[in-house]
Amino acid sequence: MAKGLPTRAENYSEWYNEIVKRAGLAENSAVRGCMVIKPYGFAIWEKMQRALDDMFKETGHVNAYFPLFVPKSFLEKEEEHAEGFAKECAVVTHYRLKANPDGKGLIVDPAAKLEEELIVRPTSEAVIWNTYKNWIQSWRDLPLLINQWCNIVRWEMRTRLFLRTAEFLWQEGHTAHATEQEAVEEAERMLEVYATFAEQWIGLPVIRGVKTPNERFAGAIETYCIEAMMQDGKALQAGTSHFLGQNFAKAFDVKFVNKENQLEYAWATSWGVTTRMIGALIMAHSDDNGLVLPPKLAPIQVVIVPIYKSPEDLASISEKVAPIVDELKAAGISVKYDDDDQQRSGWKFAEYELKGVPVRLGVGMRDLEAGTVEVARRDTLSKESRPLEGIVDHVNGLLDEIQANIYKKALAFREENTFRVDTWDEFKEQIEKGGFISAHWDGTAETEEAVKNETKATIRCIPLNAAAEAGKDVYSGKESARRVIFARAY
């Protein structure tokens, strides 16, 4: 076990916080509620960005950039949207500071008050649809498929590294379409992109679903989501995709002329995933020794640690290892040969385990003589001695195996902790133990609210693949057509 790292069983949230800090992913900043993403954490984000961006491009999207500031009047235009975000907005009121006449330091120059306040974007629908108004005239201008990578600010009272901070990084896709059907298909397509990314890259099984009206994005007609289970049995929303109908087109007067020469409002979607996915990755796979990274997102996939006594030994190990490093690189594997003389091998083993490096190769003098290498995998913590010959192929296969294994493990965990519940007593008992509860819901906001008040559990989603099944609401006893997923959530 890592030195002094709290265990998941002892204190799950402290375990999480410590992993984030000790693995060098992020730390709290001097600015309240904001985080500093450190190089190792940012490297994971860069890998996520790369993979997602490729998927966005493959589905026909292009990147652009819109301003950080949203004039208050823009935000106001779509009423529900405005209401939903109003209570968490940072507002710019002035554009200048000046020397404090009463002493040292600076004060806000009262003479430099902005005519109209600017909101630091909590999301960009308003700015973007205000822009789209000028870009869209004809059906020939559609669909408009644009994404941007940026930061946003949502003034949170209580923050946690990666999971909830006042400022965070994300991507937001904003598309405009000529027909309702096309927009709905886009929202569903992007949800599937997210689900694929979560499952195949993060190794995180997700439930695809739609939100209840209560949980919907402010201004959306339908919110699709992917929900994942963390190791403490709580749910975490890993991505959302919205069908916005014509709400924003109407608010910003975005009309186009269709093939019949008639004016119509454009149909919209928006979709986003955030740096929160890094939190999901940590909480889904890591163990009491530290981080466990899926090979596809690991900044370092393979670390090679030389084990030696004298500088001469190190030299001969380095000589033997050099071609292997080259071969691994040639095979597209990111590898680090850690010949740093400042730290001992035992220290390095522990350190790379804490950092979640999927595969570690240990090479010592004994290996040199025997033509072997010690192969250690992070996900199972198992070690074996293998012939140096053919090691690159072996590692390549091993990375795939680890990627598959951590997904399998997470899926098995979710299945073991998902319960079909049909009585209210059972519901209350189970929710205390954690996990997902699949239960009947009568479709009313009243019941949803009552369940939340009594148990802190919310409806995470109505699964897209939910089979029609007549039943009785677990709380109210009223008629229900299908089961939904209840859980306590992050």
Place this chain on the structure above:
RNA sequence: CGGGGCGUAGCACAGCCUGGUAGUGCGCACGGUUUGGGACCGUGAGGCCGCAAGUUCGAAUCUUGCCGCCCCGACCA
């Protein structure tokens, strides 16, 4: 914004109750011995004790007021 806790070296903390000018561990620097799972010994550097005012001969310690951070709740990706 309500309830609780905490601000002392880069980090984690002790000292405060019972006032006398600051200590431990990790880390850091140097030297040596070590090296197949977080080495050990020795020497050394490093602090306006969150800020401000008050009490006192004297304040990290007592009083008051600020500021900041963390945890628990309501809100949220």
